[in-house]
Amino acid sequence: MAVAESPAPESVEIDRNTGVASFVWADGPAQFSLEDLRGNCPCAECRGLRERGLPVWPKPSSPLPLKLESAELVGGWGISFSWNDGHATGIYSWSVLRAWVGLESDDSV
Numbered sequence: 457m458a459v460a461e462s463p464a465p466e467s468v469e470i471d472r473n474t475g476v477a478s479f480v481w482a483d484g485p486a487q488f489s490l491e492d493l494r495g496n497c498p499c500a501e502c503r504g505l506r507e508r509g510l511p512v513w514p515k516p517s518s519p520l521p522l523k524l525e526s527a528e529l530v531g532g533w534g535i536s537f538s539w540n541d542g543h544a545t546g547i548y549s550w551s552v553l554r555a556w557v558g559l560e561s562d563d564s565v
C-alpha cells in the first residue's frame with residue numbers, strides 16, 4: 457500500500473472537552489470532530505463496514521459519548537487514535553486528513 461508523502465502538521469491539539477482535533481499545517485489549518493474521525497476511521501474493518509453501508513460508529517455497544525483514550529504519532533506520516541470503544545486500528549495519514557479538508561497532497565489527483 458503506497459503512502460502519500462505529505463508534510464507533518466506543525467501542531468496537533470486535541471481538546472477532549474470540546475471533542476475537537478486541530479491540526480495546523482504550513483499551508484492551512486484543519487479541524488475535525490472526534491465523531492467525524494471515528495466515523496471515517498481508515499482501517500480495513502471500518503472501510504469494510506462503510507462499503508456495506510453499515511455504521512462504523514456508534515454501534516449498539518459503543519460507550520457514549522465518544523472519547524479519545526490516547527493518540528500516537530506514527531512514523532512521521534500519520535497519527536493513530538485509541539478510542540473508548542476499544543477501537544485503535546485506524547492510522548490517519550497526514551495525506552488523508554489533508555484531503556478531507558481540501559489541502560493538497562503531493563500525490564493528489
Ligand SMILES: [Zn+2]
Binds near residue numbers: 500543545
Ligand atoms: Zn477502524
